Amino acid sequence: MLEDTAINPLPEINPVSGSLPTDGPVLEIWGGHRLSGLLPVSGAKNAALVVLAATLLCSDECRLRNIPELVDVGRMVQVLTSLGLKCRSQGTVWDIDGRTVDRAEAPYEIVSKLRASFFAIGPLIARMGEARVPLPGGCAIGARPVELHVRGLQSMGALVQIEGGIVHAAVPGGRLKGARIYLDYPSVGATETLMMAATLADGETVLENAAREPEVVDLANFCRAMGAEIRGAGTDTITVVGRDRLHGTDYAIVPDRIEAGTFLIAGAISDSELSVGPVVPEHMTATVAKLEAIGVKIIQDGADVLRVVPGDRRIGTDIETLPFPGFPTDMQAQFTTLLTLSEGSSVVTETVFENRMRHVAELKRLGANIRVKGRNAIIEGVPFLSGAPVMATDLRASAALVLAGLAARGKTTIFGLHHLDRGYERLEFKLQNAGARIERLDTPDSQAPVPETAATLS
Ligand code: EPZ
Numbered sequence: 001m002l003e004d005t006a007i008n009p010l011p012e013i014n015p016v017s018g019s020l021p022t023d024g025p026v027l028e029i030w031g032g033h034r035l036s037g038l039l040p041v042s043g044a045k046n047a048a049l050v051v052l053a054a055t056l057l058c059s060d061e062c063r064l065r066n067i068p069e070l071v072d073v074g075r076m077v078q079v080l081t082s083l084g085l086k087c088r089s090q091g092t093v094w095d096i097d098g099r100t101v102d103r104a105e106a107p108y109e110i111v112s113k114l115r116a117s118f119f120a121i122g123p124l125i126a127r128m129g130e131a132r133v134p135l136p137g138g139c140a141i142g143a144r145p146v147e148l149h150v151r152g153l154q155s156m157g158a159l160v161q162i163e164g165g166i167v168h169a170a171v172p173g174g175r176l177k178g179a180r181i182y183l184d185y186p187s188v189g190a191t192e193t194l195m196m197a198a199t200l201a202d203g204e205t206v207l208e209n210a211a212r213e214p215e216v217v218d219l220a221n222f223c224r225a226m227g228a229e230i231r232g233a234g235t236d237t238i239t240v241v242g243r244d245r246l247h248g249t250d251y252a253i254v255p256d257r258i259e260a261g262t263f264l265i266a267g268a269i270s271d272s273e274l275s276v277g278p279v280v281p282e283h284m285t286a287t288v289a290k291l292e293a294i295g296v297k298i299i300q301d302g303a304d305v306l307r308v309v310p311g312d313r314r315i316g317t318d319i320e321t322l323p324f325p326g327f328p329t330d331m332q333a334q335f336t337t338l339l340t341l342s343e344g345s346s347v348v349t350e351t352v353f354e355n356r357m358r359h360v361a362e363l364k365r366l367g368a369n370i371r372v373k374g375r376n377a378i379i380e381g382v383p384f385l386s387g388a389p390v391m392a393t394d395l396r397a398s399a400a401l402v403l404a405g406l407a408a409r410g411k412t413t414i415f416g417l418h419h420l421d422r423g424y425e426r427l428e429f430k431l432q433n434a435g436a437r438i439e440r441l442d443t444p445d446s447q448a449p450v451p452e453t454a455a456t457l458s
Pocket of ligand 1: 047149188211353
């Protein structure tokens with residue numbers, strides 16, 4: 001009986017070069033090297049993207065700090081620039097001048113490269129009275145529909161039409177009205193879209209069954225720093241009283257809890273004592289709890305540093321991804337890697353996205369013993385993994401493969417780095433500085449055979 005392990009379709013042909021992404025840069029990792037010192041954590045990607053979009057609400061200048069230098073951040077800035085904002089950066093500091101927004105349409109060629117560009121729709125319609133934003137397609141991990149965003153804007157008085165792949169929203173009279181909105185699912189994006197739209201609406205908006213993620217709270221804190229009136233962010237009920245305009249501010253976003261969690265696993269999987277920071281400890285509760293269940297000790301070292309102290313053995317455990325404060329889906333692939341090298345059986349259940357097990361086929365190429373049944377990955381721990389060429393299929397799958405390479409015997413070559421560069425800032429430099437033997441090569445070493453994904457093997 002064929003297992004229904006997710007079959008990774010062949011990587012998409014690069015529309016420009018016409019070739020497989022295997023001709024792009026690769027990471028070569030030699031396993032078995034201990035790490036030490038401090039792995040530095042950058043600003044949170046999933047706070048940066050939505051806070052950048054929220055500058056559309058501000059008819060003034062804003063200074064944003066701790067913004068990670070990521071491909072996705074660059075793409076979001078392109079969207080803002082195309083709408084008329086003036087954006088300047090100095091490293092991780094961005095100055096955004098939102099005094100003139102001269103377009104209400106985000107261009108397809110940019111939006112198609114960054115799903116998060118859809119975050120522009122809420123601020124645009126709140127500021128301009130209308131918005132034309134391409135419908136984001138699905139992605140590697142799922143269909144990712146946006147009907148909760150659209151329905152919420154309609155509750156606030158927006159007329160929405162979707163034609164030719166463009167979501168055209170307009171509000172008669174030019175100003176949204178506050179509304180009471182119940183979200184069928186505590187969607188992070190829908191909560192953020194509607195919270196932003198509500199900051200300039202006429203009257204009070206109440207979002208019920210809202211997402212509680214730390215990035216939602218960070219967005220609320222940024223909007224409040226611009227003068228918005230928001231209560232309840234971080235709970236399942238958020239109340240916003242609309243303002244006529246928002247003023248400029250100087251705001252630093254939170255550290256990336258997913259990058260921090262990835263680094264804690266890097267220490268655990270390489271049997272290294274390692275510090276990771278800065279972190280906000282209360283953002284890491286589920287990740288730390290699961291690491292300790294596996295047998296990894298995590299010690300708080302001062303206000304914003306966690307230290308990982310590997311135990312003498314790692315025991316398998318079960319994981320189920322859930323909305324915050326449940327276990328984060330963005331840590332699922334990375335934990336799956338750690339569990340392949342933990343004793344006994346583990347079951348990982350992905351309840352948030354319908355297709356977020358594509359790293360499994362690649363981990364099996366490294367010798368992992370995993371079976372996928374529906375949304376469950378059933379893992380039997382193995383004593384070691386063996387390096388091989390593997391293909392990254394999405395952002396967090398890439399991180400999972402890097403972690404596997406740190407522990408595997410021999411060399412692991414990771415293709416498809418464009419996924420990794422979207423969400424991890426200078427990952428190979430950070431790991432190199434901590435003692436890993438990892439290198440980015442512009443073209444794969446000629447001996448490295450192009451990894452055949454499960455699709456081509458079957
Ligand atoms: C955000 O995506 C994050 N992205 C994701 O991080 C993260 O995995 C996700 O939240 C969950 O925490 C950014 O913040 C840029 P959702 P988002 O709306 O907002 C369904 C990463 O790796 N849904 O909470 O898209 C949806 O299909 C990325 O950094 C609807 O059905 O997540 C999914 O199954 C990946 N209809 C579930 O809800 C809607 O209208 C959760 O999606 C909206 C969502």
